[in-house]
Amino acid sequence: METYVDENNTSVVIDVGRCTQCINCQLICSITYEKVFNPSKARIIIERKPTGEKVTRFTEECTSCNVCVDYCVYGGITLE
Numbered sequence: 501m502e503t504y505v506d507e508n509n510t511s512v513v514i515d516v517g518r519c520t521q522c523i524n525c526q527l528i529c530s531i532t533y534e535k536v537f538n539p540s541k542a543r544i545i546i547e548r549k550p551t552g553e554k555v556t557r558f559t560e561e562c563t564s565c566n567v568c569v570d571y572c573v574y575g576g577i578t579l580e
């Protein structure tokens with residue numbers, strides 16, 4: 501199990517193995533803070549590198565509100 505905690509939101513455990521890259525978390529974050537459904541405006545970044553490695557991390561603008569955690573149904577992000 502590949503879990504880690506990002507320094508920009510230490511209340512969340514990230515499990516990239518369970519993340520399906522559904523982007524629900526990004527959509528709820530961007531609509532909450534920017535009033536648009538736009539993953540690139542989210543304060544959580546969901547990426548897959550060319551090597552296939554998946555990355556989940558929070559930006560410095562993340563407020564640790566954890567609304568996104570409520571919308572992750574796969575266990576990719578959970579409260580610590």
Ligand code: SF4
Pocket residue numbers: 518519520521522523524525526546556571572573574575576577
């Ligand atoms: S962390 Fe959860 S909500 Fe976000 S993309 Fe991964 S599975 Fe979807």
Ligand code: SF4
Pocket residue numbers: 509528529532542543544558561562563564565566567568569
């Ligand atoms: S914790 Fe809040 S601010 Fe941070 S990514 Fe999730 S919804 Fe956005």
